[in-house]
Every structure is written in C-alpha cells, then in structure tokens.
Amino acid sequence: MAQEDKKLQELYGKSCAVCHAAGAAGAPKTGVPAEWESRLAKGMDTLVTSVQNGLNAMPPKGMCFDCSAEDYKALIEYMAKPE
Ligand code: HEC
Numbered sequence: 001m002a003q004e005d006k007k008l009q010e011l012y013g014k015s016c017a018v019c020h021a022a023g024a025a026g027a028p029k030t031g032v033p034a035e036w037e038s039r040l041a042k043g044m045d046t047l048v049t050s051v052q053n054g055l056n057a058m059p060p061k062g063m064c065f066d067c068s069a070e071d072y073k074a075l076i077e078y079m080a081k082p083e
Contacts, residue, residue: 008074015064020079025057031083040080048072 016030023029028036039047051072054060061067067075 004074008071008078011064011067011071012075012078015062015067016075016079018063019058027058028079030079031081033080033082036080044073044076047076051076 012030019025019027020030023032023035028039048069051058051062052060052069054062062072064071064075
C-alpha cells in the first residue's frame with residue numbers, strides 16, 4: 001500500500017469510520033456511492049466546510065483534529081468510492 005493510502009486509512013480509522021462505517025445517526029455510509037451522490041452534488045468545497053464546522057450529528061472536524069482540508073477531501077473521496 002502506498003504511503004499516502006496508509007496515512008488516509010489511519011485518519012479514517014480513528015475518526016470518520018466511527019460514524020461513517022455503519023452510517024450511524026444518518027451519516028452517509030462508506031463504500032455506498034448512492035448515499036454520497038446528493039452530498040457530492042454540493043461540491044467538494046462545501047463538503048469540506050461541513051466537516052470543518054460540523055453538520056447536525058457530525059461534530060466539528062469530524063473528530064479528526066489534525067486533518068487538513070486536503071485530508072478531508074481525500075477522506076471524502078475515499079468514503080464515496082464503491083467498496
Ligand atoms: C460522530 C459521528 C461522525 C463522525 C466522527 C464523522 N461524521 Fe461525517 N457525518 C456524520 C453525520 C451524522 C452526517 C450527516 C449530517 C446531516 O446531513 O445531517 C455526516 C455527513 C458528512 C458529510 C456530508 C456533509 C454535507 O454537507 O452534506 C461529509 C462530507 C462527511 N460527513 C465527512 C466526514 C469526514 C471526512 C469525517 C472524518 C474526518 C467525518 N465525516 C466524521 C457523522 C459523523
């Protein structure tokens with residue numbers, strides 16, 4: 001696995017996965033592109049802002065306190081891909 005992917009997996013595993021792996025509290029589920037379609041339609045910048053500020057049941061920063069905007073973008077792309 002490439003170094004980048006490994007870092008991504010780590011960030012994902014300790015933060016986003018807590019809710020997005022199972023789709024807890026209405027979170028769009030990882031690996032299910034249909035659940036991400038309407039989200040992606042808002043544009044990547046909007047989605048990154050949603051994570052940074054929090055959205056309803058999602059806490060600000062999505063529990064990843066050392067994630068950069070680039071990290072969030074990569075994480076969103078990772079979660080929206082088919083499993
Ligand atoms: C504590 C649970 C939780 C964690 C941790 C979490 N999320 Fe979420 N996320 C949610 C929920 C719930 C929603 C749906 C919010 C809504 O639309 O009401 C959501 C929605 C989103 C959306 C869609 C935002 C939009 O504008 O529609 C994105 C993108 C997202 N999460 C990315 C992430 C990323 C990236 C991480 C990890 C850094 C993360 N989330 C961590 C619960 C979580």
